[in-house]
Amino acid sequence: MSPVTPPAIDMPTTGPHWPGSKPLAVHPAVPVRDPAFVSRVFWLGLALVLLWPLGVATEFRLWVLWEPDNRKVTADFVRSFWPLVHDAEFLQMLARETWRTVAMATAGVTLALALAIPLSLLATRVLSLSALSGRMDRGPAALRWCVRAVLVVLRSIPELIWALVFVRVVGLGPTAGVLAIALTYGGMLGKVYAEILESGESHATQSLMRNGSGRLQAFVYALLPSHAAELASYTVYRWECAIRSSVVLGFVGAGGLGQQLDNAMKMFNGGEVGTVLLVFIALVALADRVSAWLRKALA
Amino acid sequence: MKPLQQPFPRQAANLPYKLPPPLFDARCRACWFTAALGVLVVASFATLGLDWQAFVSMDALRSMGRFVAEFFPPDLSPAFVRKVAWASWETLAMSALGTAMAAVLGLALAVPASRLSPQDPAWLRRPTRWLLNALRAIPELVWAALLLISAGLGPMAGTLALALHTSGVLGRLFAEAMENVPTGPAAALRAQGVGPLRVFAYATLPQVLPQLMSYALYRWENNIRAAAVLGVVGAGGLGQLLSFHMGLFHMNKTATLLAAMLLMVACVDALSFAARRWMTR
Numbered sequence: 001m002s003p004v005t006p007p008a009i010d011m012p013t014t015g016p017h018w019p020g021s022k023p024l025a026v027h028p029a030v031p032v033r034d035p036a037f038v039s040r041v042f043w044l045g046l047a048l049v050l051l052w053p054l055g056v057a058t059e060f061r062l063w064v065l066w067e068p069d070n071r072k073v074t075a076d077f078v079r080s081f082w083p084l085v086h087d088a089e090f091l092q093m094l095a096r097e098t099w100r101t102v103a104m105a106t107a108g109v110t111l112a113l114a115l116a117i118p119l120s121l122l123a124t125r126v127l128s129l130s131a132l133s134g135r136m137d138r139g140p141a142a143l144r145w146c147v148r149a150v151l152v153v154l155r156s157i158p159e160l161i162w163a164l165v166f167v168r169v170v171g172l173g174p175t176a177g178v179l180a181i182a183l184t185y186g187g188m189l190g191k192v193y194a195e196i197l198e199s200g201e202s203h204a205t206q207s208l209m210r211n212g213s214g215r216l217q218a219f220v221y222a223l224l225p226s227h228a229a230e231l232a233s234y235t236v237y238r239w240e241c242a243i244r245s246s247v248v249l250g251f252v253g254a255g256g257l258g259q260q261l262d263n264a265m266k267m268f269n270g271g272e273v274g275t276v277l278l279v280f281i282a283l284v285a286l287a288d289r290v291s292a293w294l295r296k297a298l299a
Numbered sequence: 300m301k302p303l304q305q306p307f308p309r310q311a312a313n314l315p316y317k318l319p320p321p322l323f324d325a326r327c328r329a330c331w332f333t334a335a336l337g338v339l340v341v342a343s344f345a346t347l348g349l350d351w352q353a354f355v356s357m358d359a360l361r362s363m364g365r366f367v368a369e370f371f372p373p374d375l376s377p378a379f380v381r382k383v384a385w386a387s388w389e390t391l392a393m394s395a396l397g398t399a400m401a402a403v404l405g406l407a408l409a410v411p412a413s414r415l416s417p418q419d420p421a422w423l424r425r426p427t428r429w430l431l432n433a434l435r436a437i438p439e440l441v442w443a444a445l446l447l448i449s450a451g452l453g454p455m456a457g458t459l460a461l462a463l464h465t466s467g468v469l470g471r472l473f474a475e476a477m478e479n480v481p482t483g484p485a486a487a488l489r490a491q492g493v494g495p496l497r498v499f500a501y502a503t504l505p506q507v508l509p510q511l512m513s514y515a516l517y518r519w520e521n522n523i524r525a526a527a528v529l530g531v532v533g534a535g536g537l538g539q540l541l542s543f544h545m546g547l548f549h550m551n552k553t554a555t556l557l558a559a560m561l562l563m564v565a566c567v568d569a570l571s572f573a574a575r576r577w578m579t580r
Contacts, residue, residue, distance in 0.1 A: 053392070054399075059454055064455070070449055073449065077448050103346055103347050152565075152568075157557075157560075157561065157564075161541070164541075165366075170350060178349060251532060273445075277441075281437065
């Protein structure tokens with residue numbers, strides 16, 4: 001390959017940028033080929049080889065989507081989205097179900113708080129009297145460990161599974177959904193509250209407790225004020241998440257928007273599916289805005 | 300004439316003759332906020348018509364106890380355990396493939412959704428962000444239920460659902476990462492007359508790649524948990540087996556499946572904790 005020669009153009013002797021600077025020269029040795037070409041191709045190939053078994057395991061055959069009868073079903077379904085269903089009765093029902101979704105999330109988070117606050121107080125190391133003088137006593141340490149384990153188990157079972165279980169016990173309806181949100185979010189909130197309370201400066205708390213205040217007093221007057229904003233903003237964020245998951249809970253029979261969506265989908269009623277989806281996207285966007293605004297106000 | 304001596308210093312922290320402030324003040328935003336919160340909570344509980352009797356009565360407790368007792372002993376026959384292991388592998392594969400596809404799709408959407416240089420008109424920025432928001436707003440489970448119609452029952456619908464939802468999430472995160480990157484290298488290349496594609500490939504992408512990887516790994520962790528429950532609507536993995544056996548009241552098998560799910564989530568949590576510790580050390 002012949003060496004690349006710089007183009008013969010008239011270069012000004014002084015650059016355009018500042019007086020006396022060197023002329024702006026085009027670098028002659030711009031490589032024509034990517035120097036890292038071989039290694040890029042190698043890593044891409046390796047990634048494809050590694051992804052292959054995953055594709056086999058998930059029966060991933062995209063061309064199935066392109067088969068004529070499949071394509072027809074999909075096209076019919078998508079076409080049936082328009083016109084959206086918008087008669088007064090349906091919209092009224094939708095408004096009721098939307099409120100139900102929000103109410104389920106709110107009630108669930110309220111119950112979750114009732115679960116999370118005592119558990120996180122039990123789990124916080126900073127509020128231990130025996131830990132003030134070196135190691136924590138064995139009994140309290142074991143109790144804290146147990147409380148943590150309970151919180152981890154509560155949060156690691158997804159709310160959908162809790163809802164499936166509770167639908168069996170208390171029957172179809174919002175009760176199952178509220179309980180599912182309460183348990184999962186109780187675990188999440190409790191664990192994160194404990195982490196937040198332990199993360200900050202504990203000097204004020206410790207000096208209160210060293211001077212003979214009770215643990216609850218130390219919490220209310222020292223630990224809580226310094227972490228209140230963070231705790232509140234995390235709670236608001238979780239409330240937003242709970243709205244999203246309360247829609248999903250409708251799919252297993254806990255009422256709300258999700259159940260309407262499920263019903264409409266089972267009847268292949270595209271117009272209703274479209275309307276519910278739009279309402280749902282609007283609800284999520286609204287919750288997102290409200291929560292962002294609240295968190296900004298709290299910070 | 301000397302001014303009269305005041306009985307108290309004006310700026311005392313707590314004037315002794317003053318009453319505490321009223322509990323509710325129309326100008327206090329926090330008061331309004333607390334009141335609104337109280338109304339929201341009370342209205343929620345009041346309108347839902349929660350069925351407490353079904354839950355706290357003796358009868359319900361007994362039926363709950365019976366329900367839990369039916370779980371034991373879990374079905375540990377080799378044939379079923381093999382089936383559960385396969386379903387767990389399927390769940391993992393769904394989440395990994397879905398996340399990989401979402402990373403590619405998210406990157407492809409993040410480029411039009413970000414303004415890479417001040418001169419960039421970025422016509423597509425707004426519409427692409429709307430698309431990303433819509434992808435993100437619909438949960439995986441709803442995507443899965445929608446995709447069942449064209450992809451049929453099975454893990455492919457779940458994988459596609461994870462890919463779509465996650466590409467909305469990752470696309471937005473990627474776009475934000477790319478907009479916040481130092482602009483020096485890209486500006487240097489652009490001043491040399493290098494085209495936009497090569498500026499992206501050699502200046503922007505190498506700078507953000509570690510961050511993109513960490514976002515993708517974080518979403519993968521979330522997706523493993525999500526993939527475990529996607530099957531409830533019939534989209535494959537552990538969830539499909541779970542809803543099948545729970546529907547038929549095979550409680551022993553359900554117990555095994557729940558244990559497998561818990562084990563998987565715990566493993567993922569522990570691994571990610573260890574990885575994070577190792578990386579931040």
